[in-house]
Amino acid sequence: MRARVIQVDAFTQVPFRGNPAVVCLLQEPVPDAWMQAVAAEMNLSETAFLQQDRHAFSIRYFTPVLEVPLCGHATLASAHVLWEERLVPDDAEILFQARGGTLRAHREAEWTCLDFPGYPVEQVDLPPGLSEALGAEPVSACSVKGSGYLAELPSEVMVRALQPDMARLRQGQFGPVSVTARSGSESYDFVSRFFWPAGGIEEDPVTGVAHCSLGPYWAARLEKTDLVGHQISPREGIVRVRIRGERVDILGQAVTVMRGEIVA
Numbered sequence: 001m002r003a004r005v006i007q008v009d010a011f012t013q014v015p016f017r018g019n020p021a022v023v024c025l026l027q028e029p030v031p032d033a034w035m036q037a038v039a040a041e042m043n044l045s046e047t048a049f050l051q052q053d054r055h056a057f058s059i060r061y062f063t064p065v066l067e068v069p070l071c072g073h074a075t076l077a078s079a080h081v082l083w084e085e086r087l088v089p090d091d092a093e094i095l096f097q098a099r100g101g102t103l104r105a106h107r108e109a110e111w112t113c114l115d116f117p118g119y120p121v122e123q124v125d126l127p128p129g130l131s132e133a134l135g136a137e138p139v140s141a142c143s144v145k146g147s148g149y150l151a152e153l154p155s156e157v158m159v160r161a162l163q164p165d166m167a168r169l170r171q172g173q174f175g176p177v178s179v180t181a182r183s184g185s186e187s188y189d190f191v192s193r194f195f196w197p198a199g200g201i202e203e204d205p206v207t208g209v210a211h212c213s214l215g216p217y218w219a220a221r222l223e224k225t226d227l228v229g230h231q232i233s234p235r236e237g238i239v240r241v242r243i244r245g246e247r248v249d250i251l252g253q254a255v256t257v258m259r260g261e262i263v264a
Helices: 032-042 072-084 130-134 156-161 166-171 211-222
Strands: 003-010 019-025 047-053 056-062 094-098 101-108 111-117 121-124 140-144 149-152 177-182 190-196 201-204 226-231 237-244 247-252 254-262
Touching (some): 003 072, 019 032, 019 072, 032 047, 032 056, 047 072, 056 072, 072 094, 072 101, 072 111, 072 247, 072 254, 121 211, 130 149, 130 166, 130 177, 140 211, 156 177, 156 190, 177 211, 211 226, 211 247
Parallel strands (some): 019 047, 056 094
Antiparallel strands (some): 003 019, 003 254, 047 056, 101 111, 121 140, 140 149, 177 190, 190 201, 226 237, 237 247
């Protein structure tokens, strides 16, 4: 099996920051087991597999241990690759067919805009064991449509200092957990971090899909529809969010850091 692979750092303009994703360009269908093996070999939070299907691109996403229906940073990386490699004209919109639905990407100056579904959140009682797993007491907790939780902490300082117990997060079966707070900087509206050890991702550097729920959450809290999120993992990254009813625009930047070929 041969396929071109390109590694991209998403939600950043700076190499070796943001969230790395591998984009694998397929010429023909391949077995699911092969894609999962490649994703395990790449050992990044996501590997995207692209294959052109008439006027759209089929896209599938794999963590090192499982397939997921939707991924923000790998979609951003894929759009970046398609334009940069001249597989799609610079000014053309890209249509993706993912297991999580139909997605679109277009350029807005130096930014890539992704049309994604919004994920409503619902305030709930704090799940038993979540505070202990996070090592901090949230001021509120929400369930996220689809799976997982969103937990707000009192301050950005607390989000930065967080050192979760990954074993407890995994064993507690909380699913993906976004931890957030209002930003302490005038440059951003909110900060976040994202943990999903059961999905093979202890801490994801910058998580586009998480902003499908973080955006609506903070839009309601701050009474605004255009927001800027700062994911403050060690690699960090910037995600702009626009709320459009049941949809959200996720905007980010990206940079290519590696090109290669799979020969096995």
